[in-house]
Amino acid sequence: xxxxxxxxxxxxxxxxxxxxxxxxxxxxxxxxxxxxxxxxxxxxxxxxxxxxxxxxxxxxxxxxxxxxxxxxxxxxxxxxxxxxxxxxxxxxxxxxxxxxxxxxxxxxxxxxxxxxxxxxxxxxxxxxxxxxxxxxxxxxxxxxxxxxxxxxxxxxxxxxxxxxxxxxxxxxxxxxxxxxxxxxxxxxxxxxxxxxxxxxxxxxxxxxxxxxxxxxxxxxxxxxxxxxxxxxxxxxxxxxxxxxxxxxxxxxxxxxxxxxxxxxxxxxxxxxxxxxxxxxxxxxxxxxxxxxxxxxxxxxxxxxxxxxxxxxxxxxxxxxxxxxxxxxxxxxxxxxxxxxxxxxxxxxxxxxxxxxxxxxxxxxxxxxxxxxxxxxxxxxxxxxxxxxxxxxxxxxxxxxxxxxxxxxxxxxxxxxxxxxxxxxxxxxxxxxxxxxxxxxxxxxxxxxxxxxxxxxxxxxxxxxxxxxxxxxxxxxxxxxxxxxxxxxxxxxxxxxxxxxxxxxxxxxxxxxxxxxxxxxxxxxxxxxxxxxxxxxxxxxxxxxxxxxxxxxxxxxxxxxxxxxxxxxxxxxxxxxxxxxxxxxxxxxxxxxxxxxxxxxxxxxxxxxxxxxxxxxxxxxxxxxxxxxxxxxxxxxxxxxxxxxxxxxxxxxxxxxxxxxxxxxxxxxxxxxxx
Ligand SMILES: Nc1nc2c(ncn2[C@@H]2O[C@H](COP(=O)(O)OP(=O)(O)OP(=O)(O)O)[C@@H](O)[C@H]2O)c(=O)[nH]1
Ligand SMILES: [Mg+2]
Numbered sequence: 001x002x003x004x005x006x007x008x009x010x011x012x013x014x015x016x017x018x019x020x021x022x023x024x025x026x027x028x029x030x031x032x033x034x035x036x037x038x039x040x041x042x043x044x045x046x047x048x049x050x051x052x053x054x055x056x057x058x059x060x061x062x063x064x065x066x067x068x069x070x071x072x073x074x075x076x077x078x079x080x081x082x083x084x085x086x087x088x089x090x091x092x093x094x095x096x097x098x099x100x101x102x103x104x105x106x107x108x109x110x111x112x113x114x115x116x117x118x119x120x121x122x123x124x125x126x127x128x129x130x131x132x133x134x135x136x137x138x139x140x141x142x143x144x145x146x147x148x149x150x151x152x153x154x155x156x157x158x159x160x161x162x163x164x165x166x167x168x169x170x171x172x173x174x175x176x177x178x179x180x181x182x183x184x185x186x187x188x189x190x191x192x193x194x195x196x197x198x199x200x201x202x203x204x205x206x207x208x209x210x211x212x213x214x215x216x217x218x219x220x221x222x223x224x225x226x227x228x229x230x231x232x233x234x235x236x237x238x239x240x241x242x243x244x245x246x247x248x249x250x251x252x253x254x255x256x257x258x259x260x261x262x263x264x265x266x267x268x269x270x271x272x273x274x275x276x277x278x279x280x281x282x283x284x285x286x287x288x289x290x291x292x293x294x295x296x297x298x299x300x301x302x303x304x305x306x307x308x309x310x311x312x313x314x315x316x317x318x319x320x321x322x323x324x325x326x327x328x329x330x331x332x333x334x335x336x337x338x339x340x341x342x343x344x345x346x347x348x349x350x351x352x353x354x355x356x357x358x359x360x361x362x363x364x365x366x367x368x369x370x371x372x373x374x375x376x377x378x379x380x381x382x383x384x385x386x387x388x389x390x391x392x393x394x395x396x397x398x399x400x401x402x403x404x405x406x407x408x409x410x411x412x413x414x415x416x417x418x419x420x421x422x423x424x425x426x427x428x429x430x431x432x433x434x435x436x437x438x439x440x441x442x443x444x445x446x447x448x449x450x451x452x453x454x455x456x457x458x459x460x461x462x463x464x465x466x467x468x469x470x471x472x473x474x475x476x477x478x479x480x481x482x483x484x485x486x487x488x489x490x491x492x493x494x495x496x497x498x499x500x501x502x503x504x505x506x507x508x509x510x511x512x513x514x515x516x517x518x519x520x521x522x523x524x525x526x527x528x529x530x531x532x533x534x535x536x537x538x539x540x541x542x543x544x545x546x547x548x549x550x551x552x553x554x555x556x557x558x559x560x561x562x563x564x565x566x567x568x569x570x571x572x573x574x575x576x577x578x579x580x581x582x583x584x585x586x587x588x589x590x591x592x593x594x595x596x597x598x599x600x601x602x603x604x605x606x607x608x609x610x611x612x613x614x615x616x617x618x619x620x621x622x623x624x625x626x627x628x629x630x631x632x633x634x635x636x637x638x639x640x641x642x643x644x645x646x647x648x649x650x651x652x653x654x655x656x657x658x659x660x661x662x663x664x665x666x667x668x669x670x671x672x673x674x
Contacts, residue, residue, distance in 0.1 A: 086415020
């Protein structure tokens with residue numbers, strides 16, 4: 001496949017705008033498929049997994065290949081559900097362009113904002129597709145004006161809906177100036193677009209001004225690509241996935257305007273912090289990147305590769321990142337929905353799928369020469385996880401299976417975070433919200449037949465001391481057999497928040513022999529982890545061991561471990577110990593109308609509002625700080641207060657002494673006791 005015949009584009013946009021339906025329509029109208037499926041009947045090519053069919057929303061990112069004329073277009077259909085945007089972001093390294101799909105009847109919202117900003121940050125060429133023209137075209141002029149005022153004057157129609165909304169009029173390739181449209185005249189739209197494009201090419205601009213004549217699409221091709229790369233032009237197309245209006249012009253725009261892999265901005269591959277140039281046209285060395293992992297219960301791990309340089313062939317030997325051990329590509333596939341075709345090679349610019357290579361993972365760079373060791377894709381900024389659940393198997397003995405299954409689930413979705421919290425001995429899965437985790441857990445139940453129960457993870461409290469104190473303990477066991485003897489005297493004092501634990505040995509004259517000092521420290525560290533009053537670890541304390549006693553025969557390690565631990569606990573109990581609770585910083589985005597409710601509720605739960613900022617479309621961004629203890633079930637509460645429109649993320653800020661009622665609650669055992 002020649003590079004100039006390939007296009008790689010992701011259809012992104014808010015849920016329900018019609019991305020999946022449009023992909024299906026394009027596949028049908030280009031005669032790539034013979035049957036036009038629909039989201040409602042669950043038979044589209046791209047929503048092919050059981051969950052997407054069940055929810056009638058794309059849950060997975062799905063690359064499909066469309067053949068049109070001589071072109072191969074890899075279109076990635078992506079989820080538009082807010083909580084799944086991390087999945088959508090994860091395929092950005094594989095594309096040159098994004099098409100932000102909008103519904104002609106719905107204004108811009110935070111999903112379109114975030115996708116637009118992410119595409120810009122990733123240096124993608126962008127276009128906008130306004131879909132559902134068949135429904136109510138009256139709102140189109142307002143939406144086009146909003147696009148220009150919100151995202152910039154670079155957003156310019158390349159075609160326009162006809163007055164009746166039933167067809168779309170070309171304003172660029174072969175403009176027919178007599179046609180009437182819903183917005184501008186064809187001539188005005190044409191001129192605006194050309195004026196914008198040639199701003200990036202001074203010579204062409206001079207020619208244009210001088211001869212005042214038409215420039216052909218061929219003359220404009222190079223400057224158009226440059227303008228797309230710079231984000232200096234963002235063409236807008238109109239379609240109806242339902243009626244098929246505008247599909248021919250959309251196909252033409254996708255192939256004649258949107259960049260080839262050679263024309264787009266180069267991939268953000270870096271080595272030692274510097275961007276690595278790739279040779280897409282021809283190279284002996286192959287470089288590819290894993291942009292998606294999907295675990296098939298029968299076929300195992302499927303890794304989707306975007307080839308950036310050279311050719312990946314069946315039978316070739318490849319390295320994963322800096323590994324010295326090569327793996328062999330036994331089979332190479334092209335995936336179309338849930339169908340898979342074996343292929344023999346994939347060339348630069350194109351996609352392919354490798355099966356059953358367990359060592360592959362999302363974001364791995366694959367190459368065939370050690371010259372390319374150390375190359376990585378620039379890190380993607382995934383949204384911070386904001387919702388966590390502790391997960392336990394229902395059936396005893398399923399612990400190992402749970403851990404393996406969760407790893408498979410997390411491998412498929414880079415926006416999930418899986419961790420084992422050793423102190424609370426919990427397996428915690430974190431993501432963007434309840435729905436994000438729900439679909440992960442449902443998949444576990446349906447595909448891997450694993451039943452689990454979930455709870456909010458325990459909050460990690462700490463204990464600390466608030467005054468200096470002394471402690472002393474003599475451990476003596478001399479009845480029968482070998483005896484044990486050790487005595488420790490120590491002082492403790494509080495340290496500043498965050499300083500942790502410091503151990504100082506000031507024993508002189510061998511009161512405790514030097515060889516037993518590590519045993520004393522070991523005992524103290526045990527107590528630090530187990531806590532003195534609530535079972536939570538102790539932090540921010542300095543311990544100075546200054547005296548003790550030993551016995552020439554009965555002193556042994558265990559005696560000093562015990563004496564160190566008890567002497568320390570003795571001191572802590574006299575040093576007015578308290579509980580520290582975690583305080584988090586919250587970033588919220590809520591409809592402006594619900595700001596009062598949200599801030600009031602936070603203030604009533606010991607929260608502090610740090611700032612507010614007006615955002616477009618009647619939204620307000622809020623910064624706040626609150627104790628994590630007060631935020632249990634916050635996702636549900638926020639949803640109730642904002643009619644489901646509010647979102648938040650939180651990060652740990654610091655630890656603070658907890659108020660009396662929380663101290664009691666934590667000390668009376670169950671951290672989660674009410
Ligand atoms: N009238 C009309 N309905 C459409 C059009 N395109 C899509 N729809 C309908 O809009 C609904 C949502 O379409 P989808 O294709 O699932 O939307 P999506 O953008 O893929 O949504 P997510 O996968 O949730 O992100 C479906 O009921 C479609 O039948 C269109 O052009 N006109
Ligand atoms: Mg979809």
